[in-house]
Structures are given as structure tokens and as C-alpha cells.
Amino acid sequence: MSKPLQNLRALVVDDDRISLSVVSSVVRALGVGQTLQASDGQEALDLFQAARPPVDLVVCDWEMPKMNGLDLLKTLRQGGHTTPFLMLTAHNDPESVIEAKQNGVTGYIAKPFTPAQIERKVRAMLEPAKS
Numbered sequence: 001m002s003k004p005l006q007n008l009r010a011l012v013v014d015d016d017r018i019s020l021s022v023v024s025s026v027v028r029a030l031g032v033g034q035t036l037q038a039s040d041g042q043e044a045l046d047l048f049q050a051a052r053p054p055v056d057l058v059v060c061d062w063e064m065p066k067m068n069g070l071d072l073l074k075t076l077r078q079g080g081h082t083t084p085f086l087m088l089t090a091h092n093d094p095e096s097v098i099e100a101k102q103n104g105v106t107g108y109i110a111k112p113f114t115p116a117q118i119e120r121k122v123r124a125m126l127e128p129a130k131s
Contacts, residue, residue, distance in 0.1 A: 005031040005126065009051060012037050013044040013069065014061040014088070023059055023088070026115045030122060032057070041067025045075060048083075055083055057126065059118070062089035062096075070103065077104040084125045088113060 010027045012035055014020040024035045036051065038044035041064055048055050058076070062069040073085050084106040089096070092110035100108055107121045 006033040008032045008056040008126065009034045009036065009053065010057040010059060010122075011035075011044055011048055011051070011055045012059045013039075013041065013064070013072070015039050015064040016061070019061065019088070022115060023118060026118045027057075027059060027122060030119060030126075032122075032126075040064045041069060041072035044072055048076065048081075057084050057086070057122065059086045059088065059122065062087055062091050062100075070100065073100070073105055074103050086118075086121055086125060088118075 010032045012020060012024045012027060014023060020037055020039065024037055027035050036047050036055065038047050044060065045067065060069040060072060069087055069089065076083065076085065085104070086107040086109065087100050087105050088109050088111060090111045097108060107125050109117055109121055
């Protein structure tokens with residue numbers, strides 16, 4: 001059931017336009033075929049639920065209006081979705097990392113981050129999908 005990267009769909013979520021653009025560009029540069037964008041968790045949830053074919057990866061900021069990244073993660077996991085989820089956040093304290101892991105986060109990058117960090121983490125998360 002694995003797919004080549006060009007057949008994958010990523011959902012990038014961030015309320016900061018610059019971060020949204022940078023992260024989306026990094027994901028596309030990896031060869032991911034389609035990148036959907038949302039500026040808050042509620043918009044992301046709506047896009048995720050409507051996506052056909054389904055989203056293969058979520059890269060999401062934690063702090064956003066309407067629905068934050070952790071609430072989006074919880075909602076997806078409670079709905080039975082196991083889609084890889086990369087959290088990007090300034091919450092780098094141990095309690096936040098533990099909370100994200102307890103709620104099923106796949107990967108975690110503390111801000112500030114570099115495009116290379118995103119690339120390494122996304123590549124590692126998608127490797128099983130590639131093979």
C-alpha cells in the first residue's frame with residue numbers, strides 16, 4: 001500500500017504566512033506531489049476530512065486561532081486516523097513534548113527550525129511510505 005512521494009498529499013498548517021510558505025516549499029522540494037495549506041486547525045480539519053484521495057502527512061504549527069495543532073492532532077487520532085503528524089512549535093518544554101507524544105504525534109520540531117530540519121524529519125516520516 002506504499003506510494004511514491006509524487007503520489008503523496010501533504011497538509012501544511014500554520015497561521016503565519018511565511019512559515020506556511022517555507023514549510024510547503026520544503027515539502028514540495030522533497031517530491032511530495034500535492035500540498036494543501038490551511039491557516040488554522042479548523043480549516044485543516046475541514047480540508048483533511050474532505051480530501052480525496054486522503055492526506056498522507058500533516059505538518060502543523062501548535063499555536064493557531066480557532067483550533068490549535070494539539071487539538072487538531074487529538075481530533076484526528078480520536079477519529080481513528082493514523083496519518084503521520086509533524087508538530088512544529090515553540091513549545092519545547094518536556095511537558096509539551098510528552099503531551100504531544102501521548103496524543104499520537106509522529107514527529108516534533110521546536111522553533112526556530114531550519115528547512116533542513118523539516119526535510120530530515122519529513123523524509124524520515126515518509127520513508128516507510130516510499131518503500
